[in-house]
Amino acid sequence: MKIAITTNKGGLDDQIADRFGRAPTFTIVELDDNTLEIKNVYVVENPGSKAGSGAGVRAVQKLADEKVNIVIGPNPGPNAYIALQQSGIRIYAMTGMSAKEALKRVIEELKKK
Amino acid sequence: MFRITVTGGKGGTGKSFVAVNLALLLAKHFRTVLVDLDLEAPNDHILLSIDKLENEEPIKLFLPFINTSKCTKCGVCAKVCDTGAILLPGGAYPIIFPRLCSGCKACYYACPYNAIIEGYHVLGYVYRTSIIIENTELTLVTGVLREGEEHVPPGVNYTRKKAEEIETDILLMDTGAGTGNQISIALKNVDLTIIVTEPTPLGIHDMSNVLKITNEMGIRTWTIINKSSIGDTSKIYEISNKYNVEKIYEIPYHRDVVSSYVERKPIVVKYKNSPITRVFNEVAQSIMELVRSNGK
Structure with a gap:
């Protein structure tokens, strides 16, 4: 399973970016499907951050290309929202904390299921 | 066909005011089409006392569908x-x-x-209205964007294309405010640009932005300083000279303009002896000389 977090400079110590489509980077975390242990963490640039228009769609396109299942970040805009729905990517709307903290909470939530 | 564009950058300098009055004067001697390219807020028809725009046609913009x-x-x-x-x-x-x-x-x-099917969506509408004021016929082409549309330039392009199809001697284009893409569409391939400005910091700033474009494009440019008596015009002369402006006219701030606005009667029709009308006659005369000499 892959979880992406909207971040500024990237990395788990970074704060969650406060805009969805225009977040500079996505920090992508690969989890073991059964144990939910972190297997790998890497940072990708968000093409939406530099786009003239359609930032939300471009951001989701990147997430879809990376085969992300869940994204953690602020509330997406209308275009990004539809794009996420169509791509089957779930969003956990969270801001005002570090990527690490948000990830921890989401993993706890997933373990309950 | 002789093509003239009236623009200026800042909103409210009097672009439509100048375009409408010049169009009426030119129409007395040449077949004239006035084109309202301010698609977000077209209002030349209001100044011309036209209540209903006619001959509606949709502005179609390509939209892809997937086969x-x-x-x-x-x-x-x-x-x-x-x-x-x-x-x-x-x-x-x-x-x-x-x-x-x-x-x-x-x-x-x-x-x-x-696998892309060629579809379209309707961006807005183009209207073609003919009016007769004091035995002078004038054709007005108006482009109107639908509410909520973000893409102005394709609409401006389409409206101009529609106007270009009409057989005429003079095509007078009135642009919206700003110096963006939709303005440059109206500046492409024209014989004369008339920049309407006013002696205010905003007017001067936006005028110099437009002048940079017209100078770069090598278009013959004239400046009209509207409301010239409300501020210091020396800066406008200075910038105009820097960007090779050929002629500069001044329209003073005058009561006649306001009352012609309120009554919806263009000033060249309502106040034939007004000092403002005299300026317009002078500008129209110079344009007609240019038209007769084929812009040489």
Whole structure:
């Protein structure tokens, strides 16, 4: 399973970016499907951050290309929202904390299921 | 056909005021078409006392549809899309976001499987209205954008194209405010640009922005300083000279202008002896000399 977090400079110590489509980077975390242990963490640039228009769609396109299942970040805009729905990517709307903290909470939530 | 564009950058300097009055004077001697290219807020018809615009035609903008029997989900369309209007969700057919699409057709040409169906969406409407004021016939072409539309330049382009189809001697284009893409469409391939400005810091700033463009494009440019008596015009003269402006006219701040506005009667019709009308006659005279000499 892959979880992406909207971040500024990237990395788990970074704060969650406060805009969805225009977040500079996505920090992508690969989890073991059964144990939910972190297997790998890497940072990708968000093409939406530099786009003239359609930032939300471009951001989701990147997430879809990376085969992300869940994204953690602020509330997406209308275009990004539809794009996420169509791509089957779930969003956990969270801001005002570090990527690490948000990830921890989401993993706890997933373990309950 | 002699093409003139009235522009200026700042809003409210009197672009439509100048365009409407000049069009009426020119129409007395030449077949004249006035084109309202301010698609977001067209109002030349209001100044001309036209209550109902006629001959409506939709402005159609290309919009892609996916032929799912041909599409291989290769994603080329999403990659070439300049506005990010196409999404390729994993394993599904491309999804189009109509509001983001600018109708550039890049996807249509890029698709290797001809899987893009050529559709359209209606961006706005073009109207063609003919009026007769004091035995003078004038044709007004007006472009109107639909509410909520973001893509102005294709609409401006289409409206101009429609106006160019009319057989006429003079095509007088009135642009909206700003110095963006929609203005440069109105400046392409014209014989004369008239920049309407006013002696205020905003007027001067925006005028110099437009002058940079017209100078770069090598267009013959005249300046009209509207409301010239309300401020210091020396700066306008200085900048105009710097950018090779050929002629500068001044329209003083005058009560006649206001009352002609309120009564919806263009000043050249209502106040024939007003000092303002005299300036317009002078400008129109110079334009007609240019038209007769084919812009030489």
